[in-house]
Amino acid sequence: TKNVAAGIEAAEAAMTPAELAIAERVHVGKLPCELGAAVELAPDAKSPGYFNISGKNFKYRMFPVATTTGAIRLEDQKAGAVWLQLANKSMLMNQKLGIRLADECMSPQQMAVAEAIKLNPPASVLDAPKPTVAVAPAAAAPATSDASPAAAQPASAAK
Template identity: 70%
Template sequence: MPKTALIVLLSLLISPAWSQTEASKAKSSPAQSRTAAPKAVKAKAPPRSEAVTPMGPDELAIADRVHQGRLPCELGATVRLEADAEQPGYFYLHGKGFRYRMHPVVTTTGAIRLEDRKAGAVWLQLANKSMLMDQNKGRRLADECAHAEQVAYAESMKTNPPPSLIDTTGMGR
C-alpha cells in the first residue's frame, strides 16, 4: 500500500479521537480542566462504586469482534487484551507499565475502537493489525500488534492486495 494512502487511512481513523477529546474538554468544568489527566489504571481493578455505563446493542456487537489474548507487537513488545468477566463489553488491556479498562466506541470507518477516556488511551483494531494510542500526548504506545487472524489477513494482503484507495485509472494518465 503506498505511504500516502496509508497516511490518509490512518488520519481518517484517528480524526474522531481528536474531535472527541476536544468535545469532552469543552464539556468539562474549569476545575476539571485545571487538574492533570489521570495516568493508566495500575494493577488493581477499578472499584465497583465507579459508575459503569451499560452497553447498548451496537457496542456489544463491536465487543464480540474484539481479538483477545496475548498479542505480539513490534520491537518485541506484547499486550494482553482480556474481557472484564463482571461487565460484558468492557476489556482490560495490559502491557509493560500500563493497564487500561477499555470499552467499545462506534465508528463510521468500521475499525474496532476501544477507549479508556479517563486515561486518554485508544485501541484501534484493523483487519491486519492493532495499535494503542495516547490521545493526551498524541503518540502511539504500541504498534503492529497482531492476533493470529490479523497475521493471516496481512499475509493474504501481500498475495492479493486490496484495491488502491486513490484510483488513478481513467484520469488521463
C-alpha cells in the first residue's frame, strides 16, 4: 500500500501551471452559506493545488479544473462533487445526485462584490439598450436647428 500511496502522491503533484494558477484564486476559510449552512475550504498542505472541502454531512478532496467561462471550478471526480466559485458567490453541487449541497456561500471578497451588484445592478439582456453618449448629442442637434427657424418665422410675420 505504501507504493500505491506514493504513486497517488506523484500523480497529484503533476498539476499543470494553469491548474496551479486557478488554485491560487480559490477563496479559503469558513464561508457562510444560505439557510445558516457553512462550508470549510482548506488548501491541502501536502499537495499544492488540492483542497479539502467539508460541511454538514460531507467532505471532499478537490482539485482545480479549467473552464471557458472564467469561473473557478474544483472537482472531486470520484464523489461527483463540484465547487463553483463566481465573483459574487460559490456553490457546492453533487452531480451524481443532481443536487446542490450548499449555495450562496460567500467569502469576504464575494460579499463585497455581491453588495456592489445590489447597489449597481448590471444591465439585463432583456433591458432596452441605452443610447451611448456619442448618439445623444447628434440626435439633439437637429431638433435645435429645426426649432430656431420656426421660432423666428412667427416673429417676422408679426412685423
